Amino acid sequence: MKSERVAAIAGVAESDLGETPGKTVLQLQAQAAKAALEDAGLTKDDVDAVFTAGNWAWSTTMMLAEYLGIRPRYTDGTNIGGSSFEAHVGHAVAGIRAGLFECALITYGSTQRSDRSRRRPMTGPQLTAQYELPYGLPTPVGAYALAAMRHMHQYGTTSEQLAEIAVATRKWAMMNEKAMMREPITIEDVLTSRWIAEPLHLLDCCLVTDGGGAVVVTSAEKARQIAKRPVWVLGHGETHTHNTIVNMPDLTVTGAVESGRRAFEMAGVRHEELDVVEIYDSFTITVLLTLEALGFCKPGEGGPFVSGQRTAPGGDFPMNTNGGGLSYCHPGMYGIFLLIEAVRQLRGECGSRQVKDAKLALVHGTGGVLSSTATVILGRD
């Protein structure tokens, strides 16, 4: 490890998860923010930069900061979908490196599960959406199905191989009391669950839940005052390659090729040095494409790579150790929960699902329809 220690994650927390009727997105973020600051041993008055992502307000950071009573000197509402929070960590490190602020509060909240019953008026598709929406591709699952179908065609990847990911992830969820889905499943269960969009079955798809989370990033100097041991941000990288799925240059290659390469280079670590990886799992195919693009295996070898329950507890590639978006929770933009779990693993706080002596973790978010990626490499002393 040769990376310079500029900034650390000092505190993490979830809000209520699952189904949170009566709660608002602001309440969920306030809950998580308070808990994450307490986790860090810091207070609201330490916070001088706010980051959030969502489409619940015209200016999300202004509404949230006002609600929390924070007047930041730096604000960032970057919304690139589920990977926004990994990007926020990168932006926070850059801002701290530039001396612009010392303590960033990154939050997320969603009430999408409770909102589902509410009918939203459908407006006509505008701008570049007009060339896709009229064909009835369900978003986002249909886009991921198109990518999975192409990967199967090009490389012979099978539904059984995708199911390996769902089954292994469920085994981790069984050890996480906060996970929504904790009944064991088999590959057969995945394959016999109903089609959503071929080749993806119901159990290839993430949950639809409410929930929120918060992450506190501080300067190295401020990290000396915090309650727990700091988790250093060793490297980060981000990109987006397209917006809508038709414009993805190659349906089998995600931007993780770029964001991952930059994060590895900055961190100065090698793949085999990592102890645990937390990879965005909106769908099983998301994970498979990401493993290839990050260079854990060659293009087309994702299927064999995940076979034999390699990513399950006890396997040699511990991945998505909280039970993932597939089995733990998935409130729309899941990326913040990847960071929370990686930090807890590196602190040794994960109880029965703890990866023994975890020192180095990779966190990778994917947003939109495989559109944006952001990679963060974390380590402890």
Add this chain to the structure above:
Amino acid sequence: MPQPWPRPEVDSDSRPFWEGLKQGELRIQHCADCGRHIFYPRLLCPHCFSDRIEWVAASGRGSIYSYTVVHRAMGPFADEAPYIVAIVELEEGVRMMTRVVSPRDAVAIGRPVRVVFTQVDDALVLPFFEVTGEG
């Protein structure tokens, strides 16, 4: 009651495309500087940033780049499932989203397709595609 088909909000980028469909023509753009075709339509060429953009009629032939069979559809499409949505690569080299209206077992990645102008309601024509061979 079924919801209406989502109606594109036509703008000055897209108007020639949507108007062309009503006249049985699949219009895409062509860059007079770098010579590449462009879809969806826009003001500047995304390859070379030229503003010398012209409209041309595509041949309407291409092949299936990927597809999915949609079983769980939402909103106005809910009652239609299952149906096939595809990304088609036109001979001109651009890709577009579409429906493939051929039987399920005729559809595979790489198969040749041709455009079928389809009136989906009283005001909207969409360029669906049908499989024309084994490719």
